[in-house]
Amino acid sequence: MPHVAHPAFLVLGAYATYALVGLGMDPLLAGLLLMPVFFAFGIAVYQFYYLTFERRGTDLGVRGIAFFFGIAFIVQVGLILVFGVDQRMVEASYIGTSIEVFGDVRIPQRMIVAFGVALALTITLALYLSRTFTGRAIKAVAQDEGALRLMGADPVRIKRWAFGIATGTCALAGALLIIVGPVDPNLDRLYIGRTFCVVVLAGMGSMSGTLVAGLILGVAESLVLASVGTAWAPAVAFGILLAVLGVRPAGLFGR
Amino acid sequence: MALELEILGIHAGYGAVRALQGVSMQVRDGETVALLGTNGNGKSTLMKCVMGNVRPTSGQILLKLDGVPHDLTRLSTEEIVGLGVALVPEGRRLFPRLTVEENLLLGAFRREARPHIAKNLELCYETFSVLKERRRQLAGSMSGGQQQMLAIARALMSSPKLLLVDEPSVGLSPLLVSNTVTMIKQLKEKHGLTVLMAEQNFHQAIRIADRGYLIVHGEIVFEGRTVEELEHNDMVKNYYLGTA
Structure with missing residues (x-):
């Protein structure tokens, strides 16, 4: 089932970062601190999806997608109601400056920060998926849930955990998004x-x-x-x- | 550790189809028991009932560990695996887009197996050297025989006490079937396992079985207390071998 609300969670992460930056926090620190909150939020969304759709076997075909589109719209409209439709951006020491590479070629510092953090996040995730029992089970659950059961793992628990992690990364990724450029609710x-x-x-x-x-x-x-x-x-x-x-x-x- | 599997009057089915009609059987500690029968007679359904994949409509499946009975019909598959029961499923059910080693490590998911992971992995690689050579290869890219070895090895990674093997011969050449069956016997002796094997290949199954049951249309029609009894039974010859 394609999780079409994931980009909405990303934008939500950007706005949550924006709100914390408004309180005087660094955007990267805000993204990191929001990760556990988003993790819990993801767990809750999956549990709701599981109880209302998946457990009843009504998640197949277009209905499951409709559920996530609905969630995406709720997030979008919620953001508009709270923050308005205008673009928002954040300030930090590494935003608005650039590093000279050679001659006229300059790389904006915010891009380097975003690239570095995104790379670190991806490597961490890849290591988690290949080195831990739960990580390997997450890779396996997409291939054969029944077989995973025979390994002694509960596929629903594994999927809930995976959804939590995916949503958790949206917090930091959202911070990177608003570091890189302005964000609006329809992004x-x-x-x-x-x-x-x-x-x-x-x-x-x-x-x-x-x-x-x-x-x-x-x-x-x-x-x-x-x-x-x-x-x-x-x-x-x-x-x-x-x-x-x-x-x-x-x-x-x-x- | 004393182990005993007791299946008492199991009825099970899919919708209107009744796959099992009052099946009772026993597997005692250290035995290799063969469940014999041709396709569509309920062997796999019985295996699935033991693993909690199919819920019986009536009857009991008791796993006694050191005299403590656990009713498997009330437990989830994960809990049953947690008790030390492992199934090598029909069709192998590997994770095709994971490597050989990732498949093996998933076999050790249950908590009790994790401390023994290094030892078990070494044992598997020792027994199936081809798996060691190919440990970084994707499971789905291997041959049928190699996949069957991986499926058995993966089950052993959970340090099982009771090993269920469902149709190890399906899709394999006669030589590979023979090798696989021999392998199960060796592993059983090495690990002190108790084995219940569902198999339609009569001659291969009785090579390693201590005794066996014949299942026809969801009912146990004959219990052979020895391999000889199975070989000389008219019902087996009639229903199964077609040589009566």
Whole structure:
């Protein structure tokens, strides 16, 4: 079941960071502190989904997606009601400065920070998934729930935990999002297409593939943005998505 | 540790289909018991009942550990695995997009097995050297015989006391079936296991069984207290071997 509310949680993470920065906190610290809160929130959302849909076997087909679209809309409208529709951004010492690489080439410091933290987060997640019992069970639960039961693991508990972790990362990722640029409540729509693109390009379940696919998409979007125009940027994700599905449906790094 | 599995009058089915009709049988400590029968007679259903995957409509499945009875019909699959029961399922049910080693480590998920993980992994690699060579390979990319070895090894990673094996011969060549069955016997002796094996390949099953039951249309029609009794029984010949 594609979790289409994930980008909405990302934007929620950005706004939660914004709120804490308003109290005088550093955005990165805010993102880190919000992680356990978002983890608990994710656990609660999954439990609600499990009790109302999955346990009754009514999560199949379009209904499960509808549930998550509903959650995404609630988050979106909630953000509009609280923060309004205007764009929001944060201040920090590493925002608005840049580092000279050579000659006229300068890299904004906020981009370096975001890249470094995102890389660290991805590596931590990859290690967690491959080195711990629960991590391996998370990878296995997507492949065969019945077989995982035979290993003595409860698939529902594993999925709830995985959902908690995924939502927890939204807190820090949201902080990075608002560090990189201004955020508005409808930003999540852009990320639904991007998420599909990255997942398909990477191939299901490949962490290193996800990292590379994210880079490819980011660079491709920037190139189109600079050469063709801003209006075409959102088309890049779906363009790549269609091309990959047509040429190599298993993804670049699909197993 | 004394172990005994007692199945008492189990009825089970899927919707209107009645797969098991009052099955009773016993597996005692250290035995290898064969559950014989051709396809569609309820062997796998019985295995699933023991593992808590299928709930019987009536009857009891008692696992006695040191005299303490546990009614498996009231426990979840996870709890049953936690008691030390492992199933090598029909069709193997590996995690195809995980590596061989990741599959094995998942086998050791239950808490009691985790302290023995290094020892068990070494034992598995010692027994199945091909798994060691291919430990970084994806399970789904291996041959059927290798996958069957991995499925058995994965079950052993949980340090089971009772090992259930469901149709180890399905999809394997005759030579591989023979090897697999021999392997189960060796592992059983090495680990002091108690084994219940459902198998349609009569000749292979009785090679390693101490005794066995014949199941036809969801009912135990014959109990052979020895392998000889099974081999010379008219019902077995008639229903099963077609040589009466």
